Amino acid sequence: MIPASGTVVDYPGGATASRGTVVHVADVGDGRLAVVLDRTAFHPVDTAWPDQPADRGTLRVNGAEHDVLDAVVGATDGGPLLLGPDVPVRTGTEGWTFVVAHVVDAAAPVSEGDAAEVTVDAAYRTALSAGHTACHLASLALDAALAGAWRKETPVDALGAPAFDALAIEESRILPDGSRDVYRIGKSLRRKGFDPAALDDVEGVAARVDAQLAEWIAAGGAVRIDRDGDALADRRAWVCELAGAEVRIPCGGTHLTSLGELAAASVSFAVTPVEGGLELVMTTTAERA
Template sequence: MALPSADTVVDYPRGAVESDGTVVHVADGPGDLVAVLLDRTAFHPVDAHWPDQPADRGVLEVAVPGGPALPVIDAVVAATDGETLFLGGDVPVRTGTEGWVFSVAHLVPAGTVIAEGDRVRVIVDADHRAALSIGHTACHLASLALDRALSDAWGKPVPGDALGAPGFDAQAIETSTILERGSRDVYRIGKSLRRKGFDPAAFDDPVAVAGRVNAILGEWTASGASVRVDASEPGLSARRSWVCDLPEGEARIPCGGTHATGLADLGTVSVSFETEDVPGARRVVMTTTAG
């Protein structure tokens, strides 16, 4: 069976939760799963190189008489160099690397009869998608509010964020996890960040920091600003950006996830912090909730 020769066209950046496509490749997946690659899908996959947003949930319906509705157990980014297909964590390059083709691999139970050329319909769990989309938008909003709240903690100039504030989030982030209607971001304030001019004492009172961040979030969500995802091309490896028209101006952040259509969808957004001193550094966890 031939390997994919073009990126999967993805419909999830525009909010689609259903799509029709054609099977272009079927391969063995992990464990008792089969990887089904389509020419087009609304299913958002996990990218192993930045796995912040979980995969969508849903089913894949084979459009033949009596065709099955297959539960999609997981969805991951797949890539091929024209000779070998790699799945998920085995993909050796970042999505978008020149000379590679990138696909969404829908992982379904083994033993199902599905073949190249079959027409299928993908149906995403819309409620789960909406909750993750709200969580992802709240995550970006909270990161910008945090940068603004910490702007006076810098003694040296550092690259600015999408609104021009010193980019604490970009400089200190270790991991980011998108949750249903929220997120969890882990930061490290160590020697490197201190050399760049950040004062760790800014987090001596995490409750005060949360208060400043939440005040900013309140102003922004009250604006009901619009949100959209801009894409340079329809393929999986295209560059995409989260764009929000905030009162301070347009914020644009590179992002491959899904999002709400406006801040009015988020309800009240708030953050809380946990801090822990670890060898040579301070670890800060920001939990964001929307609702």
């Protein structure tokens, strides 16, 4: 039976292995099973904001090791367990229980009550963590680089710059050692006071972002994940020592433990006219030390 608190997750603390008990097994079709444990180190993809992909790794049950084909967030309000795109609410919504569902081949002999061990591909996790940390840095550096483009007062980011990233973001995808962020500059953003002419010199914007990234990475600030609790649904935040301050951004992903683990990071931009405005794509590339 799924506990009311949902799955306890160990990945925010950096764990890449864990032991737990199978609390639910469901046939999800296409020859696959969804296996829910009471505790896991496996990071799942969250359908509501699928920026970081699921970990890779294995699930060991009854002496046999099975590849985890996918890991997704599942949820129930007391009825059937819903998985991935079928979850109709955001993780943490009151009245719902949220779990990590490990998707394995249906031939795996798994039953409720079985003891299970999870092992995560640590190299892939580290690459995603580097990409996610660099993504946050790049978003803050982009906000700073575009600070002069605003003609009205606007909400600010964790460092006090106008929050272009939060206001314009359409999609974010964490990649191994990098990320890809898509922004839309349309009527809504212009009404908020943003001047699209700031992107006429997009190479200049990239140079300012890169310079800021180099300064922050050279300082080697500590990084940690703060959390309200150990359950999947509990709120978590990325906290980083940056520019003489402790910067905090809500985030459910995985990260490095120090900017000293990065040797460098840089961005490139593509600007494309779209109906009603512009699309800006920022690709961030991180190099680990």
